[in-house]
Amino acid sequence: MRRLHLKLFYLRTRYKREPQGVTARTLGVRPATMSHLEQGRSMPTLPMLFALCRHYDVTPTYLLDDDRPIEPQPRDRWTEREAVICRGDWLEVPEGAAIKTADGVWLCPVMGGARFYDSTAQAQRMLCRSKDEAIELEQSLRNAEKGRDDSLDELLRKELLAQRKPRTKKKASSEVAANGKAEGGSEFAAEGM
Secondary structure, three states: OOOHHHHHHHHHHHHHOOOHHHHHHHHOOOHHHHHHHHOOOOOOOHHHHHHHHHHHOOOHHHHHOOOOOOOOOHHHOHHHHHHOOOOOOEEOOOOOOOEEOOOOOEEOOOOOOOOEEOHHHHHHHHOOOOHHHHHHHHHHHHHHHHHHHHHHHHHHHHHHHHHOOOOOOOOOHHHHHHHHHHHHOOOOHHHHO
């Protein structure tokens, strides 16, 4: 994260082209905070990091990875973070979009809004006979993913609640002594009876 401050300065001055005070006001921080971040004197908190990512439309990976160039690439866009494909995914492209190179390699453009599938969903997609079926499949896959995410969220919340220690308040010794004297002179007066 040696270059985080340079990236923040670049994004504000070259990408957004806004004064430091405007950025600070937009993010809800003091201009001095922005100055410290851009000069490398302090590091952003996690909420601040996400605010910076949304404001500049960049991913946290771009900001924190020193091996990434200072100028963000298209893959570094916050708005495109859901559209990242991985090894093993299948990309949907229009007919004729893939081209073969002279050495036998197929090249295919990745276009904004293109759908991609994991290997299981790809097998289901192959069985779709119409565009409507494909749209329905995509919606069901999205709903299933959201359902899995919601159930995992609930499970993790329950686990965290179960790990919390019970809150028991211990009476201060002066409180106990005062209560004991008021009830009969000592803490153990009630036990003797």
